Amino acid sequence: MTSTVLELHSLARSFGGIKAVQDVSFTLRKGEIVGLIGPNGSGKTTLVNCITGVHKPTAGKVVFYGEDVTKQKPHQAAQRGLCRTFQIVQPFPEMTVRENVAAGALFAQKINSLSKALDKADEYVNFVGIHEMADIPAASLTLANRKKLELAKSLAMDPKVLMLDEVNAGLNSGEIIGALNLIKKISQKGISIIIIEHLMKVIMTLSERIIVLHNGELIAEGLPTEIINNPQVIKAYLGEKFAKRLMEEKND
Amino acid sequence: MLKTANIIFILWVTVLITTPLYAENYIVRAAIMVAMFSSLALSWNIIGGYAGYPSLATAAFVGLGSYVGAVSQVNGVTMLFSWVLATISVGVVSSLLGVLLLRLRGHYFAIGSIVLVELFRLIASSWSSVTGGGNGLNIPILRWDPSTVASFFLSVMILLMILTYMMNIFVSNNRLGFGLKCIKQNEDAANMVGINTTLYKVIAFMLSATLCGTVGAVYASWSGYIDPTESFQIVLTLKVAVMAMLGGAGTILGPVIGASTFVVLEEIVWVNFLDWNRAILGILIVMIIFFLPNGIIKLGILRIFKEKLNQKFKDNIK
Numbered sequence: 001m002t003s004t005v006l007e008l009h010s011l012a013r014s015f016g017g018i019k020a021v022q023d024v025s026f027t028l029r030k031g032e033i034v035g036l037i038g039p040n041g042s043g044k045t046t047l048v049n050c051i052t053g054v055h056k057p058t059a060g061k062v063v064f065y066g067e068d069v070t071k072q073k074p075h076q077a078a079q080r081g082l083c084r085t086f087q088i089v090q091p092f093p094e095m096t097v098r099e100n101v102a103a104g105a106l107f108a109q110k111i112n113s114l115s116k117a118l119d120k121a122d123e124y125v126n127f128v129g130i131h132e133m134a135d136i137p138a139a140s141l142t143l144a145n146r147k148k149l150e151l152a153k154s155l156a157m158d159p160k161v162l163m164l165d166e167v168n169a170g171l172n173s174g175e176i177i178g179a180l181n182l183i184k185k186i187s188q189k190g191i192s193i194i195i196i197e198h199l200m201k202v203i204m205t206l207s208e209r210i211i212v213l214h215n216g217e218l219i220a221e222g223l224p225t226e227i228i229n230n231p232q233v234i235k236a237y238l239g240e241k242f243a244k245r246l247m248e249e250k251n252d
Numbered sequence: 253m254l255k256t257a258n259i260i261f262i263l264w265v266t267v268l269i270t271t272p273l274y275a276e277n278y279i280v281r282a283a284i285m286v287a288m289f290s291s292l293a294l295s296w297n298i299i300g301g302y303a304g305y306p307s308l309a310t311a312a313f314v315g316l317g318s319y320v321g322a323v324s325q326v327n328g329v330t331m332l333f334s335w336v337l338a339t340i341s342v343g344v345v346s347s348l349l350g351v352l353l354l355r356l357r358g359h360y361f362a363i364g365s366i367v368l369v370e371l372f373r374l375i376a377s378s379w380s381s382v383t384g385g386g387n388g389l390n391i392p393i394l395r396w397d398p399s400t401v402a403s404f405f406l407s408v409m410i411l412l413m414i415l416t417y418m419m420n421i422f423v424s425n426n427r428l429g430f431g432l433k434c435i436k437q438n439e440d441a442a443n444m445v446g447i448n449t450t451l452y453k454v455i456a457f458m459l460s461a462t463l464c465g466t467v468g469a470v471y472a473s474w475s476g477y478i479d480p481t482e483s484f485q486i487v488l489t490l491k492v493a494v495m496a497m498l499g500g501a502g503t504i505l506g507p508v509i510g511a512s513t514f515v516v517l518e519e520i521v522w523v524n525f526l527d528w529n530r531a532i533l534g535i536l537i538v539m540i541i542f543f544l545p546n547g548i549i550k551l552g553i554l555r556i557f558k559e560k561l562n563q564k565f566k567d568n569i570k
Contacts, residue, residue: 090438107434
């Protein structure tokens with residue numbers, strides 16, 4: 001049995017009268033890849049925001065390596081190793097790719113000298129394969145490369161848990177294959193990954209476990225094959241036809 | 253690049269500090285103003301240039317510094333020690349206010365910070381028992397001969413200018429400066445990579461206020477008289493921000509170039525067009541900012557200077 005990294009205990013968050021997340025509990029183990037799916041507005045991003053301290057949960061607890069971190073600020077989450085990428089990429093536009101990545105190393109890993117952080121940055125820039133663009137401003141990258149930059153920046157933060165919020169959205173199929181290999185490589189480093197995605201192909205290939213949110217509630221949790229056969233999930237998210245097709249693809 | 257900037261700075265300081273040897277009092281006075289505004293613009297650069305928070309609180313802290321300096325001098329504190337007191341109290345006040353003010357972003361922050369100037373002015377004019385209210389305060393002046401006094405204040409202002417310049421170098425080579433640049437470009441992302449953005453912004457705000465307090469106290473001792481309207485001028489606040497942007501905000505040498513250009517232009521226009529000087533100065537500044545939005549420094553002054561230097565060096569070898 002591998003060790004538990006992150007636990008959520010009946011986490012809830014409401015905005016005024018709207019309950020964006022309610023009573024969500026789950027456990028993430030070391031090195032695991034968990035898929036987080038659900039229709040638009042089901043609370044996936046809010047859940048990630050609660051884990052990384054952007055939103056304060058209205059109820060429940062976030063426990064990281066046995067420590068209650070419910071009340072943390074975003075920068076504390078980053079320094080602990082709870083890192084995330086954004087659905088809409090968030091680079092420092094006028095800084096070079098290398099500097100962007102160095103920011104992750106410098107502040108989250110608490111490396112003191114800038115030159116050391118820049119050396120460290122090169123390592124991750126190479127890892128995600130954008131070393132040819134290391135010295136150009138982040139603003140001039142293509143979308144696919146910006147997503148890679150976002151990954152490199154998160155990796156430079158030395159994450160324990162990496163939350164990927166739709167890293168594959170907007171990529172073409174060739175680029176997606178590249179991204180899939182990259183995520184597998186990251187997972188092999190022993191980093192636990194929560195992947196939010198609408199592309200079921202990505203979720204099915206990568207996830208060891210899937211959790212499904214609907215109207216802020218956790219409606220299903222299980223192995224990928226269990227999830228695509230779950231009538232509640234089919235009704236709320238996948239749809240009859242699509243679920244059937246997924247099953248066929250899986251059997252092929 | 254950095255080295256060239258330092259050489260230019262050292263040369264400029266040398267020109268300023270030697271003015272009493274060859275120039276008349278009017279020029280020495282202008283040199284004092286250049287050094288003073290350079291210190292203020294360099295201070296502003298930390299919060300406005302690096303962190304991208306356009307603070308308009310400069311005059312509030314200059315005024316506060318001059319009042320703390322003046323009040324303590326009137327109550328028998330020696331001049332030097334009153335400057336130290338002013339510096340410390342502005343440092344403390346600005347960090348407390350920073351915690352409150354820096355919750356605001358962008359234009360809201362600019363408005364919030366300009367309110368401080370007005371607020372401090374009202375306090376200074378209402379609290380007559382301490383500040384003398386609208387009558388102002390007379391500060392004991394130095395009983396030396398006028399040219400010695402001018403040289404003395406020139407050296408003090410230049411010392412402050414060098415201090416603020418060194419503060420800029422220190423910040424820009426440090427993780428503080430890197431963090432501030434990140435905040436300027438994308439504050440949410442900065443927070444997400446582990447930067448304690450609130451702390452960083454408050455430190456930047458405090459650094460950019462503290463030496464303004466010293467400048468204010470020194471200025472008060474130099475002029476010998478302060479009153480609320482003179483000390484807390486909205487125009488001063490705007491001038492300093494314009495100077496930094498004119499030269500190039502976020503660069504080390506930019507604010508010095510901006511402040512010097514501004515003061516020199518102001519003097520020239522004042523002397524030649526007595527009636528329309530404000531309008532003409534305004535038009536000139538608008539033109540410069542329009543054609544050089546990133547500041548005079550982007551004109552390539554440094555590069556031209558470097559080439560000249562290299563040329564000289566080669567000639568010498570021949």
